[in-house]
Amino acid sequence: MNTLGLLTSSSLSFLAEETQDLVTIVPWTLIAQLCNLFIQLLLIKRFLFKPIREMLEKRKAAADAAIVDAERAKQEALDMKNSYETSIQSAKSEAGEIIANATKNAASKSDAILREASEQVVAMKAKAEQDIAQERRKAVNEIKDEIGSMAMEIAGKVIGREINEKDHAKLIDEFINNVGAES
Secondary structure, three states: HHHHHHHHHHHHHHHHHHHHHHOOOOOOHHHHHHHHHHHHHHHHHHHHHHHHHHHHHHHHHHHHHHHHHHHHHHHHHHHHHHHHHHHHHHHHHHHHHHHHHHHHHHHHHHHHHHHHHHHHHHHHHHHHHHHHHHHHHHHHHHHHHHHHHHHHHHHHHHHOOOOOHHHHHHHHHHHHHHHHHHH
16 A cells, blocks of 8 residues: 555655646736737737627617618508598588588579479469450450351341341340340
8 A cells, every 4th residue: 555655655745746836927928928818809809899780889870760660650650541541521511512512513504403393383474364364355256256256147137127237246145245234
């Protein structure tokens, strides 16, 4: 076991010396390590962080532009919606006005047509009455003429002589007055 114990203590001392070399600060090594660290940081900053930052800024700018475009599109959509609603309201009010005007026009036209029809009926009735009166006068005159000629013939036969025109007219008038008074 002795050999094993020697190995262990000699290996321990060797390890302690190596560990002590690692723990001790060597100024030149420290400066070299610090320079190496700064160079690595500069390289990482230049070749890694800067492109990543630029890419992130581009993405942010694109996202901001998309948000602005979306807000603008939303505002345009709201404006269009308001415009359409206004147009619909004005169209509804115009339709109401058109219907009201059409109803008024229809009512006034129907009144005018009824008035015109009643005027035509009154005019036709008056004309018919005039025509009837004229036909009555014409018929009466024709009857007078026929009765007069018949009365002349009868009177001529009864009297046995010819009656002159003056007497004839007088007899006709008397006969018509008698017939008119009886009817």
